[in-house]
């Protein structure tokens with residue numbers, strides 16, 4: 001920064017910079033770019049090479065705002081724009097952004113209400129053992145039934161739930177619904193296999209996840225081995241120590257642990273081998289062009305082979321065609337999941353589907 005500029009810390013990881021006497025508003029871009037570049041230099045954090053990224057929002061007086069408060073608020077709104085755009089970037093304030101900030105607030109209000117009113121449902125999608133075509137279990141996928149808008153898919157509310165922390169309460173409701181369904185199937189002697197739940201990094205980071213899981217199992221008198229927990233690579237990278245501890249505890253209880261969307265993050269198989277993980281789920285993006293795309297063929301074969309050598313079971317997700325199924329079976333992949341076998345279904349439909357197969 002120049003000596004006439006001001007750098008201040010607003011709190012937490014938020015900083016405000018004041019650039020005085022800009023010759024032209026776009027000169028702020030030069031500064032923003034310089035900052036982003038200098039932040040990308042890795043630094044040593046207790047022996048680990050680390051880097052941070054920043055999202056920068058820019059608001060210009062008197063063009064955008066007249067008062068300091070307005071200027072700060074608009075820079076903040078623009079910063080959210082930069083975050084939504086994928087982070088590690090800058091954005092100038094635009095009036096439409098205020099509208100979107102308003103919408104985000106509204107969305108949050110509705111989501112809070114949904115949590116209070118228990119407006120969530122769990123749908124189930126079967127997982128198949130490729131060796132003998134038996135049902136290995138299912139993945140539990142949350143849905144929001146909004147009284148006005150109808151059924152809402154997780155892609156539309158999980159990001160907001162994660163940003164607002166509401167994912168913790170939603171996750172608790174999911175665990176309870178799943179355990180209730182499993183209890184019912186067990187009582188009806190329906191063979192349900194292992195049911196996998198998706199767990200967001202924040203659930204593991206912030207809440208007493210293991211306790212929540214244990215008390216739900218206790219409440220419905222279920223053994224831990226009926227459950228599988230799917231986490232993403234990003235969790236393992238972000239807080240390796242804590243997540244290792246939580247996953248090890250879960251494994252110790254008998255819960256199966258698995259890495260979701262494998263191949264989309266930056267972790268290596270060798271690194272994952274050091275972690276308490278049972279299953280790897282190959283991301284759908286590698287499956288969709290099988291068996292024609294030679295690179296995807298190579299990636300899938302390698303994950304299966306190396307994964308097996310390291311002791312993981314391999315699951316393919318997003319299997320839609322017979323050709324994909326045959327290729328995966330031939331490759332030695334253990335389980336598969338996708339529209340070919342069954343779409344996600346409400347609990348009652350899944351129960352009927354299971355009964356139909358038995």
Ligand code: C2E
Nearest residue numbers: 141142153154155174198199200318319320337338339344
């Ligand atoms: P995911 O864990 O990767 O789940 C698989 C998604 O792929 C599901 O989308 C499923 O419906 C879809 N899918 C399954 N088979 C096929 C197929 O053959 N072709 C195609 N094109 N798609 C297929 P869905 O249900 O919309 O869930 C989206 C994501 O939302 C999930 O991705 C997961 O990351 C997240 N999610 C779902 N339920 C929960 C939950 O209870 N908690 C948390 N934290 N996240 C959840």
Ligand code: CA
Nearest residue numbers: 139198230260
């Ligand atoms: Ca999943």
Ligand code: CA
Nearest residue numbers: 260261281317
């Ligand atoms: Ca997945």
